[in-house]
Amino acid sequence: MLEAVRLVQPENDVSLKSDGEKISLVIGLGIGTTPAALATHGIDTTVVEIDPEVVNLAKEHFHIPEKKLDIIVEDAEVFVNKALETNETKLYDYVVHDVFTGGVEPSALFTREFMQQLAQLLKEDGVIAINYAGDLKLPPAGLVVRTVLSVFPSCRIFREGEASEAQDSDLTNLMIFCKRSPSPVQFREATEEDYLGSVSRKSYLQPEFEIDAGFFAASNSGVEIVTEDNTEDLSMWHSQSAANHWKIMRTVLPADVWESW
Template sequence: MLYRNKSEQHELTVYETGKLYEEKGHFRVLQFSDEAVQGVMDLEEPSRIVLEYPRAMLHLMERNNPDYNCVFLVGHGIGTLSSHLSDRQIKVAELDEEVVEISQHFFGYDGPSVFVGDGRALLEREKNGIYDYIVIDAFTAKGTPEQFTNSSFFNVVKQKLHTGGAVMLNVFGRSGNDYLVNAIFTTLSKAFPYTRAFALPAEPNEIQNRILVGSLHPIDAQVKQMAGFIEQFLEEGYIIHGAVDA
């Protein structure tokens, strides 16, 4: 154990371990509430992206727009995606200032500046039609905040993306028929004509990592490059209405 504290947003823990998800090595981990791993550094190879979902997201970005440049990222963690995209025009929003400090002190983050504040509010101030990708990787103890999963937010996202852009969400839910994940995906599907869902294989009712993608154009993916993520076909759920469009 290297660090533990309860900030205004999360219970924050930093620790080192010799085994992570059946892989042996020397890892440093940032964990939020309920043992939710938010970032991992391989101390023997710090530049390696350990977790599967950022690798899958980066593949989807490259596959669907090799010339992409402008990215808005909500949720900083240890700075994995921010660091990898440091040669692009990236704007990073993080609600918890302590998370940013931890990324710098314990994980050596020295990438693009991070704007501390509400990610939705910061995105709403951006110019319309400029982003290639908007990535939502934000979590609380209850999961992805509803302000990033409702129909009013997805309408904001469509305004900020250019015509070839896409939005990606990293969400958690139980494998199989998770009602909230179904609702998020259905709400996304009402906003974007093209949507796809990908997940890591999991046992029944096990907590599962999913990537949801919405775009104005068909979404391509090469299975071998998806870091173990496979496509899922989710059942239709309810529409999540925000305060603006309730």
């Protein structure tokens, strides 16, 4: 669904550009689904990934395209700091923030300060898509959402699937789409060209299950947002979040597979 950043409509016709005229920055590679799609659509895409093994695996097993895609192995904080220190900072049409791994998130990349830096890397009509994977019934989800909303003036929040009230936990992928400008976040309808011939992409590309920001307004932890001074308020939940995540992951494949791995 992060690819839906392309579907966010510009504020006016003056901002209309073809994909070939746009550039994007992706923080976190994973298996490369989102950056590969952006590049395939003709968008010059820069990916920043801290782990060289992730890059090697993505290239070897998931057919990462070489055209329109530049992968930089570096800490995202270092990359962003260097980008903002240059005299002619490159500004992006799209920024995608997708750094979840192993059931936890790197807290430093979810602080207000880091989000403010990413906002500075966006063009005036630029859009950012942020993925947070976790339990929406635990405090970290609210911390992350409130932090993002404290930086970007216009946002919409979506979950991957429908919520189930019967469960004690609510693990899902949460996607937050925001603009640097205060104009409303509105999506155009996806077309066949957007799906790139993929049946699965057709099922998930269009954002569907929206959550009102008010759901995250109350802070059960007593902390409103994440800053560089209080990242421990986010990281203190890592053990529980990771345990919940891997409990679900063990249902995806048989136990023998995980034990062998």
